[in-house]
Amino acid sequence: MLTDTAHQHLETVLQSRMTRLPGGLAGHSARFETADGRQVFVKYSTLPGAADRFRCEHLGLALVGASGVVQVPKVFAHGQASDLTAFIAMAFIRQGRPNRLFWEKLGATLASLHGTTAAQFGFSHNNYIGALPQSNRRHETWSAFFTEERLLPQTIMAMDSGLLTDNDVQRVEFICRQLPRLCPQEPPSLIHGDFWNGNVLCDVLGEPVFFDPAACFAHRECDLAMSRLFGGFDDVFYNAYEEAYPTEPGLEKRLPIYQLYYLLVHLNLFGIGYLGQVRNILEVGL
16 A cells, blocks of 8 residues: 555645545556546555666656657656655556457557667667566667577576576577577667557547557567467457558567567566476477
8 A cells, every 4th residue: 555655745746635546456556636636547666676667667658658659648757755665656547448440540559659760779778677677778780689688688587597497598599699580670660668468558539558668679570479478469450550560471480589588577577487488489499
């Protein structure tokens, strides 16, 4: 529960009294209404590093929102109260019910986001994927960025924790060497970075809203690969994306390359339950 100290700090920052509203919000989050009529969604945590994670979440939302093609929640404030409760306060988005038109919009919206490009892969600041740090050091090529800033750091972390064997590591390194021939040569695209169905919602007007990004400039197929994990999206979404921004032939065979990163992240976050999926990719070969 949000502490009294943190509550008072938020009221000072937002310059308005806040009344907690009922609702089934899970975990360390709550919904409030301010005296000036704003509906505010607050995430909070006392875990080490939480303030920096919320800071990076704000930066990611600003980056994605600055593309001008997708709606993101407005951030009112983020920081840390005197009792070390870190928080991020943003506009509460009322949910609607997704229909075919929503899925079409979502596909076209993601394609438009990916049309925002940069000269190099990476970004000017590092961020997080879940609770794990994610380096965005810039590289000229996708293979170098994906190897040095994505696959190898997660692989080393898992090896140091005893989750991966030397043989597993050698297989990851083999995949890294194959990246230049496996992945299409495309300009760096602005990606959401953690694009699964828990980080997208349909608002009451039927418009897509993106949140909890792990944004950077990367290969756009990363978002498509992540979207197929953990339930996936409606087929209408994928068809709309392909119509707006067609992918190169062979996408289905490439998806495991990108999914390997996200599965390594889950292996490091949640443990051995994800080892089977990681090894399925490593053992099939590419």
